[in-house]
Amino acid sequence: MDVTRIRSDFPILQKEIKGKPIIYMDSACMSLKPKQVIDAMLEYYEEFPACAGRSIHKLSHWVEESRRNARDEMKQFIGAKKSEEVVFTRNTTEGMNLVLNSFPLGPGDKILTTDREHNSSLVPSQLIAKRKGAEHHVVLSNSDYTFNMDNFLGAMTPDVKLISFVYSSNLDGYTLPVNEIIGAAHDNDTMVLLDAAQTAPHHKLDVRKLDVDFLALSGHKMLGPTGTGVLYVKEEHYDVLEPFMVGGDTVDWSTYDNHKFLDPPERFEAGLQNYASELGLAAAAKYLRKIGLDKIERHEQKLNRIVNDGFSEIENMHFVGVKNPDQRGGITAFNLGRLNCHDVAMIMNRNYGVMVRSGQHCVHSWFAARGIEGSVRSSLYLYNTGEEAAVLVEAAKEIAKLH
Ligand SMILES: Cc1ncc(COP(=O)(O)O)c(C=O)c1O
Numbered sequence: 166m167d168v169t170r171i172r173s174d175f176p177i178l179q180k181e182i183k184g185k186p187i188i189y190m191d192s193a194c195m196s197l198k199p200k201q202v203i204d205a206m207l208e209y210y211e212e213f214p215a216c217a218g219r220s221i222h223k224l225s226h227w228v229e230e231s232r233r234n235a236r237d238e239m240k241q242f243i244g245a246k247k248s249e250e251v252v253f254t255r256n257t258t259e260g261m262n263l264v265l266n267s268f269p270l271g272p273g274d275k276i277l278t279t280d281r282e283h284n285s286s287l288v289p290s291q292l293i294a295k296r297k298g299a300e301h302h303v304v305l306s307n308s309d310y311t312f313n314m315d316n317f318l319g320a321m322t323p324d325v326k327l328i329s330f331v332y333s334s335n336l337d338g339y340t341l342p343v344n345e346i347i348g349a350a351h352d353n354d355t356m357v358l359l360d361a362a363q364t365a366p367h368h369k370l371d372v373r374k375l376d377v378d379f380l381a382l383s384g385h386k387m388l389g390p391t392g393t394g395v396l397y398v399k400e401e402h403y404d405v406l407e408p409f410m411v412g413g414d415t416v417d418w419s420t421y422d423n424h425k426f427l428d429p430p431e432r433f434e435a436g437l438q439n440y441a442s443e444l445g446l447a448a449a450a451k452y453l454r455k456i457g458l459d460k461i462e463r464h465e466q467k468l469n470r471i472v473n474d475g476f477s478e479i480e481n482m483h484f485v486g487v488k489n490p491d492q493r494g495g496i497t498a499f500n501l502g503r504l505n506c507h508d509v510a511m512i513m514n515r516n517y518g519v520m521v522r523s524g525q526h527c528v529h530s531w532f533a534a535r536g537i538e539g540s541v542r543s544s545l546y547l548y549n550t551g552e553e554a555a556v557l558v559e560a561a562k563e564i565a566k567l568h
Contacts, residue, residue, distance in 0.1 A: 166460045172548050174199035174452075185518040188553045193335050193363060193496055193544030194522055196388050198449075205448035206390055209441035217440060218414070228440055235447035236430070239395050242450035243380065244371035252396040252430040253443050257362040258285040260381025260396035261329065263433060264358050265289040267406035268327055272298035277320055277328040277355075279312070280305050280534065281336055281486075284527045286329045286360045300324075310487045312341045321353045328355055332380075333363040336528050337486025338469075338496030338544070340364065347377055356402070362386055366546065367465060367494045369458040372397050388449035390442040396433070403429045410435040453547075461547045465495035468545045468554045472497045475558030479565045485540040495545035498526075501561065502568035506539040509564055513541075517560040519553075 172178050175197050178187060189197060209231070215224035217232050236248040245251060254260045266289070270276065276290045280303050294301035304320050307313045328350055333340040343359065350357045358379040361370060366387035372380055379402070384393030398406065408415060408426060413436045417425040426432045453461065469490040476482050481502035487493055501509055510523035522542045525532045532539060543557055 166456065166464050166547070168464070168548065168550055171199075171456070172550075174201065175548055176200060176203070178548060182518065188517070188519045188549075188556055190543040190545055190549065190553070190557060191520050191522045192366070192546035192549075193338075193386065193526075193542065195391070196366060196386050196546055197548060198390065198445075199388055199452055201452050202388055202390060202445045202448045206441040206445040209444050216437065231444055232438075232440060235443045238447035238450050242370065242454060243365075243382075243395065243397055244369075244373050245397055246373055247400055249428070249430055250372075250397055250400055252398055252433045253438055253446075254381070254394040254396050255392045255439070256385070256394040257283075257360055257381045257383040260379075260394055261285045261358065261360060262289050263396055263409065264379045264381070264398075264406065265293045265327075265329065266409040268293075268356070269405065269407065270294070270297045270299045270326055273324055274299040274326045275322070275324045276301050277317075277325055277330075278303055279330055279341070281310075281334045281339075281528060281531050282329070282331050283335055283360060283362065284529065285362070286331060286358075287530055290329050299326075310337065310339065311492070312346075314342070314345065317346065318349060321349060321355065323353065325350075325353060325355045327358060329358045330360065331363075332359045332361045333368070333494055334486070334528075335363045335496070335526055335542075336531060336540075337484075337498045338363065338493035339487040340368070340492070340494070343375060343377070347375055351376065356405070363494060363496075366453075367458065367462050369462075372399070378402055384442070384446035384449060388452060389446035390439075390449075392439060393442045393446040395446075398429060398433065403432075406433070408432055408435075412436060414438070456547065462494070464547060465545055466491060468549055468551065469493060469495060469497060471551055471554040472543065472545075472557060475555070476561060479562055481565055481568050482561070485537065495549070496542060498540040498542045499561070500537075500540055501565045504564065504568055506541045509541045509561075512564050512567075513557075513560050516563075517556060519543075519557055519560050521557075 213227035217228040356378040365382035380397040473490040485498035506523040513519040
């Protein structure tokens with residue numbers, strides 16, 4: 166993988182801040198954007214800035230056609246059978262909420278989550294269970310923070326109707342054994358909703374092979390524009406979901422006392438959509454596919470090993486979450502002795518130009534259960550280099566001396 170060439174596609178990486186290069190390691194929150202994505206968005210605004218579908222003029226036709234191509238690109242990116250299984254959303258949170266709010270649950274039913282869910286999965290699960298009189302159960306991890314299959318299988322009682330699991334965690338980059346999980350869930354007639362926000366940017370998705378029922382991802386973590394996402398809904402389940410956000414674009418016809426919904430995906434895409442960003446997202450997916458997700462994943466693991474090896478030499482280094490770099494994506498979460506995680510992140514930025522995230526990363530429940538205040542999180546991606554990983558290690562070594 167030619168990282169130098171890749172870096173030349175990213176306008177922000179050509180800039181400096183106060184004479185220092187930008188060492189960006191916060192991609193789990195928001196990835197940087199290549200010019201191909203920016204150009205795709207500009208094309209919409211400059212060439213056909215009109216409505217899709219609703220009008221019969223030429224500009225509208227072009228938007229419609231571009232959206233169709235964009236949906237097709239996303240179908241390929243996730244390995245879906247049909248483009249109609251791709252619902253455009255604003256982000257993973259919207260996709261998770263859409264499924265959880267629309268799924269038929271009632272008193273006596275159960276939703277399972279893991280103990281390392283992002284709030285986007287945990288909080289709607291808690292809320293929906295409460296509203297519908299269902300129960301919400303949390304599957305606890307092993308003591309080394311890996312997935313505990315026995316706990317999961319023990320929790321898979323016949324009343325479990327839906328599991329809402331994170332595919333790869335934003336806490337530490339750990340990927341769950343989703344094949345086994347989905348197999349066991351289906352044996353129990355339980356449907357599976359996967360939060361793939363941290364998987365889609367790094368790992369080749371194949372929803373058909375996984376046989377997952379629903380899967381949500383965010384475009385902005387995979388080089389796409391901000392506020393973009395996709396929800397995969399398996400064709401066989403279109404009618405399982407009762408649309409919860411309805412109105413413009415979701416409806417075929419209405420009278421004063423009745424209405425008929427459109428077929429999916431439009432049934433689930435309420436109101437005028439973010440066309441420019443959808444085209445940008447498709448450009449991002451195309452860009453990643455062209456490089457190859459397998460190459461990107463290997464590159465990140467190589468960088469992760471540099472970080473892990475260097476960090477392991479630091480005496481008061483505490484890894485947060487799973488320690489084995491081969492079990493993680495580009496994420497490393499850590500604390501340096503008793504130094505406050507925000508202070509560490511601030512010094513990294515100010516003294517070394519290294520941009521990392523600090524805090525609880527929207528997984529407050531996990532930190533609260535363990536009495537940990539937070540962590541520093543570096544998240545590396547295809548544009549990061551071995552030299553940058555070494556700067557991160559050096560910065561951590563120096564800052565650790567302040568302890
Ligand atoms: C694992 C995971 N799930 C869900 C989300 C929420 O993503 P978004 O804010 O794009 O909806 C994130 C964001 O960091 C995440 O890392």
